[in-house]
Amino acid sequence: MKITVRIPTAFRRFTGNADTLDCSVDTLPELLGQLEVRYPGLQPHLRDATGQVRPFLNIYVNEEDIRFLGGNNYRFHEGDEVTLVPSIAGGSPV
Amino acid sequence: MDPKLYERYSRQILFTEIGEAGQLRLLEARAALVGCGALGTALANLLVRAGLGSLRIIDRDFVEPSNLQRQTLFVEADARDALPKAVAAERRLRAINSGVEIEGVVADLGPHNAEELLASYALILDGTDNFETRCLLNDAAVKLGVPWIYAAAVSSYGVTMTILPGVTACLACLVRTPAQQGVEETCDTVGVLSAAAGVIASIQAAEAIKLLVGKREALHGQLISFDVWSGRFQAIRVARNPGCVTCARREFRYLEGEAQPRLTLCGRDSVQIHEHGRQLDLAALGRRLQPTAAEVRSNDFLLRFRVPPYEMTVFADGRAIVKGTRDPGVARSLYARYIGA
Numbered sequence: 001m002k003i004t005v006r007i008p009t010a011f012r013r014f015t016g017n018a019d020t021l022d023c024s025v026d027t028l029p030e031l032l033g034q035l036e037v038r039y040p041g042l043q044p045h046l047r048d049a050t051g052q053v054r055p056f057l058n059i060y061v062n063e064e065d066i067r068f069l070g071g072n073n074y075r076f077h078e079g080d081e082v083t084l085v086p087s088i089a090g091g092s093p094v
Numbered sequence: 095m096d097p098k099l100y101e102r103y104s105r106q107i108l109f110t111e112i113g114e115a116g117q118l119r120l121l122e123a124r125a126a127l128v129g130c131g132a133l134g135t136a137l138a139n140l141l142v143r144a145g146l147g148s149l150r151i152i153d154r155d156f157v158e159p160s161n162l163q164r165q166t167l168f169v170e171a172d173a174r175d176a177l178p179k180a181v182a183a184e185r186r187l188r189a190i191n192s193g194v195e196i197e198g199v200v201a202d203l204g205p206h207n208a209e210e211l212l213a214s215y216a217l218i219l220d221g222t223d224n225f226e227t228r229c230l231l232n233d234a235a236v237k238l239g240v241p242w243i244y245a246a247a248v249s250s251y252g253v254t255m256t257i258l259p260g261v262t263a264c265l266a267c268l269v270r271t272p273a274q275q276g277v278e279e280t281c282d283t284v285g286v287l288s289a290a291a292g293v294i295a296s297i298q299a300a301e302a303i304k305l306l307v308g309k310r311e312a313l314h315g316q317l318i319s320f321d322v323w324s325g326r327f328q329a330i331r332v333a334r335n336p337g338c339v340t341c342a343r344r345e346f347r348y349l350e351g352e353a354q355p356r357l358t359l360c361g362r363d364s365v366q367i368h369e370h371g372r373q374l375d376l377a378a379l380g381r382r383l384q385p386t387a388a389e390v391r392s393n394d395f396l397l398r399f400r401v402p403p404y405e406m407t408v409f410a411d412g413r414a415i416v417k418g419t420r421d422p423g424v425a426r427s428l429y430a431r432y433i434g435a
Contacts, residue, residue: 006162006266006328008251008319008324009249009251009321009324010248010249010251017382019324019326020136022242029430047428055269055270056225056269058268058269058332060330063331063332065332067334067335068333068335082329083328085317085319085330087225087246087253087268087269088246088247088248088252088253089208089223089224089228089248090132090223090245090246090247090248090252090286090347
């Protein structure tokens, strides 16, 4: 399925400043795998050492949290828009 | 309404969604702000000028020269005197609006004091710089049933979400476990534009005013992010997690202190030692350190000295920040040697 991935500002330094990417994948693990191959610098921000999506990264499909759509089992539909939303801490304590 | 008050707030009263009735409610409203950095100073400024009834500002740090680029309540003298941010902000805000009850509290919000410091407020505002404290705020807000407004800014962008316990998603619905140190971006690694913090604080202030004047139906209801460099705005509806550990199961792990570390890394090269209840006589400690430490300086709130290549800042409640190392062992041994075991 052809989908569009929206890249947040925080990740654009790993994607050569691209803010949207077109991918052809069926599931979330496939999508993450493809992103990691295309942009190796993204890998630590997407999944942890055990291959789980990092807890601080939320993934939305057409503005619905993918966890509530079935997570890794969700099958993308043609034209789905996927948004990666990392949580940010901000601040500079000292 | 008193004519002088009406005149002062007339431009806001003319905005029909607030009106005189809304302004009267705002003048009675009580809010607590945790963290007084870029977001917190901008937000406090907006709300105090808007005529909030009372604002408590809780912050653990002191003003430094690198804060002045974006922390809009502070001036050079505050940095020169190393004033605690809560104290400097209170002074400036009182000068801005003497009709608002403002209370600066120099404290490190933790499980031991969170409920006590935040109970009795209608709204909790997030100006913090780390997820541990935000998770603690989330626990306290959900437990107390008090709305809170999450916000963070870094680089050229920021995010904010208004949390109504039991109604909207909470922070734990959005963020399952705190990030490991080092992976998420902080202002110390990628910097922050004052304009980014300003936009996010403004959205936060508007949400705060809607809540405090009783216009819940006007809340934006989304996780909003805005990038001032690209101009890109994004809003995502975050669903409640039916199995959420905090707002569904009501397990308050942060409030119970399970996740509270005694030492945390902060900034590029500093370790903070969270000691509480160790009341220090800073003047006596300063005299004791004079022969061994360099540049021993103090004010009413903190004592700072150098033992090259380290610099230590000690607060009256025993908390300390050791600059010049990221090694908790080094920090702990310096603390034991100069302040006490």
